[in-house]
Each structure stands twice: as structure tokens, then as C-alpha cells.
Amino acid sequence: MKIAIEELAGCSGCTIAVLDLHEMILDLVETAEIVYSPVIMDVKEPPEGIDIAFVTGAVRNEENQERLKVIRERAKVVVALGTCACYGGVSGLSMLSSNEELFRYVYQEVETVRPDGVIPTGVPPFLYRAFAVGDVVRVDYYITGCPPKEIFLKQIIPALIAGDTLELSRKSVCSECDRTMGKIEGWSLKRRFEGVPDREHCLLGQGYLCLGPVTFGRCGAACPKNNVPCHGCNGPSLDILREPCRDIYNMMVRRISDLTDRPAKEVEKEFHDVAHTMYAFTIGSMIMEDKENSKIRDLIKERGG
Amino acid sequence: MEIHVDCDACVGCGLCVKDCPMDVYEIRDGVSTPVRPENCMGCLSCHEICPAQALEHRGVYPARRHYIDIRVCEMLRKVI
Numbered sequence: 001m002k003i004a005i006e007e008l009a010g011c012s013g014c015t016i017a018v019l020d021l022h023e024m025i026l027d028l029v030e031t032a033e034i035v036y037s038p039v040i041m042d043v044k045e046p047p048e049g050i051d052i053a054f055v056t057g058a059v060r061n062e063e064n065q066e067r068l069k070v071i072r073e074r075a076k077v078v079v080a081l082g083t084c085a086c087y088g089g090v091s092g093l094s095m096l097s098s099n100e101e102l103f104r105y106v107y108q109e110v111e112t113v114r115p116d117g118v119i120p121t122g123v124p125p126f127l128y129r130a131f132a133v134g135d136v137v138r139v140d141y142y143i144t145g146c147p148p149k150e151i152f153l154k155q156i157i158p159a160l161i162a163g164d165t166l167e168l169s170r171k172s173v174c175s176e177c178d179r180t181m182g183k184i185e186g187w188s189l190k191r192r193f194e195g196v197p198d199r200e201h202c203l204l205g206q207g208y209l210c211l212g213p214v215t216f217g218r219c220g221a222a223c224p225k226n227n228v229p230c231h232g233c234n235g236p237s238l239d240i241l242r243e244p245c246r247d248i249y250n251m252m253v254r255r256i257s258d259l260t261d262r263p264a265k266e267v268e269k270e271f272h273d274v275a276h277t278m279y280a281f282t283i284g285s286m287i288m289e290d291k292e293n294s295k296i297r298d299l300i301k302e303r304g305g
Numbered sequence: 306m307e308i309h310v311d312c313d314a315c316v317g318c319g320l321c322v323k324d325c326p327m328d329v330y331e332i333r334d335g336v337s338t339p340v341r342p343e344n345c346m347g348c349l350s351c352h353e354i355c356p357a358q359a360l361e362h363r364g365v366y367p368a369r370r371h372y373i374d375i376r377v378c379e380m381l382r383k384v385i
Contacts, residue, residue, distance in 0.1 A: 134380060142384045156385060168385070174357035175314030180335060202318060204356075213356030216384075239358060242381055244374065246353065258320050258354060287376055 001161055004036035004050045005081070006071045008064040009091040009130070010057025014082035015039040017147035018054070024154055032161050050075040052160060055139075058084040058091035058284050059131040063124035072137040079160070083146040085133040087235045088284015090146070092130045095283060096275055096303050099126045129300075130284035144216055146233035146281060152218050172237040173212035173230050177221035181205055187260040189270035192229060203229045205259060209277055213255055214240055214248045232281050236288065247288070248278050249295045275299040306345035307363040312336050314359035321351040321360065 005015050015037060021028060036046040046053070053075035059065050072078055083089040094102055103126070107119060133139055143156060152168065159166045169175065182201030190207040197203055203210035203224055210229035212221065216237050223230050232248070240246045257264040275283060279296055282288045289296040308329070317335040327344040330337050330351065337359065339345070347365045352358075 140383060142380060171314055171358040172356060174316050175359060177316060181316060181318040238381065241377060255354060255356060258323055287380060
């Protein structure tokens with residue numbers, strides 16, 4: 001059994017999440033050989049005959065696209081590992097700027113730029129937009145999470161290698177959260193830095209934009225349990241992915257409006273920077289963008305340049 | 306109608322109580338309880354509003370109501 005982990009436009013955190021199996025990685029390498037992973041070993045190209053390839057990161061430039069096609073050809077099973085690979089993730093937020101702006105910001109307006117301003121040649125050009133891995137090639141399995149939590153990887157990876165199936169929760173972050181609904185009076189939306197949320201009661205009920213109800217679980221509600229509102233890093237909950245009429249934005253509006261007895265139009269006025277607060281992890285996904293009531297298309301259109 | 310509530314998942318927010326047009330639910334001991342399941346007409350609006358996906362109606366499938374994008378179906382089957 002040969003395993004590969006490919007890196008595209010991402011932060012390599014998902015590969016580190018695999019290393020977070022800790023001692024269990026010893027059992028893993030007994031049954032399977034890791035033959036290619038730029039982050040953890042010095043092999044330049046993926047070999048032929050890979051059984052399972054984990055792909056992390058989104059597809060943002062021509063190199064990403066090329067590498068993804070190569071790994072797809074050489075692997076029997078391709079697993080999109082992490083939210084970037086599944087839904088574009090944080091890399092997708094790059095679509096809020098034009099490609100020229102991005103290039104200027106990353107390569108020209110930095111302190112380490114060469115004094116003569118000469119740009120090295122051979123830099124892979126950007127694609128016209130970000131893509132999730134599944135938008136570009138056929139994917140066999142998706143494992144979401146930014147990064148996927150090791151407590152689940154410990155169950156998922158051995159099962160994948162052994163070809164077993166297992167039953168895991170497929171519910172939202174709220175289903176894993178231990179907070180209760182408090183009294184809702186004089187509700188208004190708060191930014192994260194305003195005040196300190198009370199630990200007992202629902203963050204959404206307290207006025208914080210917690211994306212728990214619209215986000216796939218599997219994180220043990222780690223952020224809400226530490227008094228931080230969910231920012232949606234596991235990608236959309238499966239009901240939002242499945243139902244054509246549901247989207248992150250409209251389901252948040254509906255729930256807040258029902259919870260607070262305020263009209264949806266009024267609730268919407270309180271939102272701030274919808275792209276970063278609601279679509280931070282899904283903006284690069286064509287599946288999420290193609291939903292009829294998705295806001296992603298409008299948000300991208302508003303970009304400068 | 307057979308309605309099952311996942312008590313571990315339910316956060317007791319009461320949105321289903323508010324949302325149900327047929328007053329099927331009440332909050333009892335901090336969790337949603339279908340007290341009048343015989344009134345349920347299977348509209349599944351409670352499913353839509355439930356933040357914790359704690360509700361299950363045996364034998365009613367939302368997929369029968371809408372066409373679902375083929376790419377979405379493919380992705381759904383593969384999420385592990």
C-alpha cells in the first residue's frame with residue numbers, strides 16, 4: 001500500500017494534521033508506505049502506482065493544476081484532504097482581489113523584493129480563479145476540516161487503508177456544542193472583539209456571528225467551547241451542501257431572524273464584510289458558488305481591479 | 306409520523322417550536338420533544354431551521370421534493 005500527500009495552494013497544515021497522529025503513525029507506516037510528501041520527505045516527483053493520494057490545498061495557479069493532474073493519473077484513489085481541497089478554503093479568498101493586485105502585494109510590495117525590482121522568470125501564472133480540487137479532477141473521497149482534526153483522522157486513515165467503512169457523525173457544529181439557548185433580548189450583531197461572551201449560552205443568541213449551525217462538525221465544537229464563535233472552517237454542513245435552496249448566508253439570516261423575531265431584511269443590514277465572515281472557507285468552491293442563492297458571485301464581482 | 310430527536314445533538318434553542326406550523330414540538334427538560342407527532346404534515350421546515358440537525362422524520366425525504374445538482378450528489382456520497 002503506497003500513500004502520497006500532495007501540496008497545492010495551502011499552508012501544509014493538513015499534512016501536519018496527519019503527523020499529529022503521533023505514535024499511531026508508526027502503525028500506519030507498518031501497513032502503508034508514504035512514498036511522496038513534499039512537506040515531510042525529500043522526494044521531488046510522485047512515483048507511479050500510488051494507492052491513496054491525499055491532496056491538500058486549493059488550485060490557484062498553473063503549477064497547482066499540473067501537479068493535481070499528475071497525481072490523479074498516478075493514484076488509484078484521490079482524497080481531498082482539508083477544507084482548501086474540498087471547498088477552496090482560505091486560498092479562495094484571493095478571488096476578492098484581482099490577479100494583478102495579488103501579484104503586486106505578494107511579490108512586489110514586500111520588503112524582501114530585489115532592489116532592482118527584477119521579477120524572476122518561471123513563476124507559475126495564476127489561473128483566472130481559485131478552484132477546489134473536486135472542481136478540476138475526479139475526487140474519490142472528501143475529508144473536510146481546517147485542518148481535519150486528528151481524533152477523526154485516527155479513525156478515518158486506518159479505515160481507508162484497510163478498505164473498511166465506519167459510521168461517523170455527519171451533523172453540524174451545533175450538535176457537538178454544549179451551550180444552551182439563553183434569553184434573547186435586544187439582540188444586535190456584535191463583532192468578535194466586542195465584550196466577552198458568556199460561556200453558558202449560545203453565541204448566536206448573544207449576538208456573535210457563530211457559524212455553528214451552517215458548518216459541518218467533526219471538530220468537537222472546539223471554538224465555541226473556548227468562547228470563540230465558529231468561523232466555518234469545516235465547510236458547509238451537509239444539509240446546506242445538499243439542498244439547492246439553502247446556502248450559508250440565507251440559512252444564517254433565517255435562523256437569526258427566527259431566533260430574534262426580527263425581519264430578515266433588518267438582520268441583513270447588521271452584517272459586516274460577508275465574504276470574510278461567512279464565506280471565508282467556501283468562496284473558492286464552484287459547487288457552493290453555483291447555488292441559486294449563493295452570495296459568492298456578487299462578492300467576487302465587487303472585487304477591485 | 307415517527308419523529309426522532311437526537312437528544313445529544315439538540316441544543317434546546319426552541320427554533321423548531323417556533324417554526325413548526327402545526328405545533329408539533331415543545332421544549333421539555335431542555336430538549337425538543339415532539340409532543341403532537343400526529344399533527345406533523347411532513348413539511349420538514351423544522352429540519353431546515355434546526356441548527357444541530359437533531360431531527361429525523363422516518364420515511365420523509367427532502368430529496369424527493371427538489372432536484373439536486375448531480376455534482377452535489379456525487380460530492381455528498383464521498384464526504385467521509
